[in-house]
Amino acid sequence: MLDISLRVRVHVETLPATQNDMGVCDAFEQYVPVGKPDAMNAPHPPKVAGIDSTVPAPAHTVASVSTSTSPGVPQNPPSPPGALLQDRLAGWVSDLTTLHELTERLVRTATLDEALQELLRAGAALVGARRGLVVLEPADGLGPDTTVGLGLGRADLGHIETVPRSSLPYGRILDGLPGTDDGVVEADLFAEKGLDPRHREVAARLGYAASYALPLTTGSGRRLGAAVWLYDEPAEPEEHRRHLVGLYTRYAAEHLARLLELERTRASMATIADELLPARLPRVPGVQLAARHRTCARGGGDWYDALPLPDAALGLAVGSVTGSGPSAVAAMGRLRASLRAYAVMEGEDPVAVLSDLELLLRLTEPARSATALFGYCEPALRKITLAGAGHSPPLLLGERRTQYVETSVSAPLGMLACWEAPSVEIHAEPGETVLLYTDGLLHRTGDPTDRAFARLHAAAAGVPAALRNDPGAIADHVLRTVLPDGADPADTPEDVVLLAARFA
CATH class of the missing domain: 3.60.40.10 (PPM-type phosphatase domain)
Incomplete structure (x- = not known):
């Protein structure tokens, strides 16, 4: 669960120690001058904004250090100590800021439909997709069941619903099939063997060639539904994007669960009042x-x-x-x-x-x-x-x-x-x-x-x-x-x- 505070405060004095659990210890060890004590043995302060230690380094922060010693090849000057660390920290702050803004917009939604639309928009931005849909189908069977699309009209959603459920990524997630807990990637639908002919026909009609689906599951394991983002060309999100959208959807699932209970209460009270x-x-x-x-x-x-x-x-x-x-x-x-x-x-x-x-x-x-x-x-x-x-x-x-x-x-x-x-x-x-x-x-x-x-x-x-x-x-x-x-x-x-x- 990502728990981002209203303001992310970064203190320069504590950044090195704070980021010790964020995959940058190797940068410190690489640039620690010989003969100086290892500062990484100091107690770790709390992690910034609850980021898990398993978060991979952003792809745009990966830097290569040239070790070529071939004669005649000019040597790149060595990076100054801490340059790689600063670059990585800048990437982390950028990611935190992005997630903070997206979750702030999500919590301002007051109804279930608004939250589902915001989830689709934010997820599309994180995974680099243009269209998508979210299928709300709580596992307890108490509803409400609904499908909301981003860049897809009612007719488009109707075409997708004609595809056998077992061949759709969100259908496999909702049915709890093995291997779907971490999402379902279909990088190239038309190159995939065994794809249902109806699925291939609908994908060609709607003009999408790849998809990335994630379950909407709360921290207690309660499954609410699934979200799917569609790519116009064969593609799949890189590991860094997957991790960010995973953090976001885990947070979004908790918010959706609260709105779902509110929606059920409203429906129950409206039904009782109407019956009276x-x-x-x-x-x-x-x-x-x-x-x-x-x-x-x-x-x-x-x-x-x-x-x-x-x-x-x-x-x-x-x-x-x-x-x-x-x-x-x-x-x-x-x-x-x-x-x-x-x-x-x-x-x-x-x-x-x-x-x-x-x-x-x-x-x-x-x-x-x-x-x-x-x-x-x-x-x-x-x-x-x-x-x-x-x-x-x-x-x-x-x-x-x-x-x-x-x-x-x-x-x-x-x-x-x-x-x-x-x-x-x-x-x-x-x-x-x-x-x-x-x-x-x-x-x-x-x-x-x-x-x-x-x-x-x-x-x-x-x-x-x-x-x-x-x-x-x-x-x-x-x-x-x-x-x-x-x-x-x-x-x-x-x-x-x-x-x-x-x-x-």
């Missing part, structure tokens, strides 16, 4: 519904609901439980299930529904609070009777107006000994849409509250006329506009919920 939310929205005459939900990495407590009620009515709800993680997701599920029960019993009175929910939360979840918005919707009248507890106001948008619905200011559930707030009524025109959302939509923008509200209002007002007949298209446009690329961080603790109801 409606599998599909009801179809009620007079109103069209659409919902969008983005869960955070740790799993948040935002929810939405839409349930049919007696007399052709509809209950609409959005809410958020404080906190994140499994406990918040579980609390969200309990609260949403309770709200459904109260809505069936007394949904025509939203204030009573939220009052019952507040009492339940205070008795069963005393350490938590929650915001909620519940509306009793009568599609035939295009009317919603609404009550809110510490929640952001709905947004009404249509051809003639885009405005926030005025709701009473009230505390979140669980914050006061007794919650109550008056309800309000929304009367929509034909073709108008009511947007209910959670605070995560505003918080993820990173803007102050007033600017976040202004951004949301502008996004709703800017919905193209061609999209206004589809509540799903309206919700997607609002999300894309409010949270463009770069404004929706993957590690945010905020969920996002958006529920759109369009009246016919």
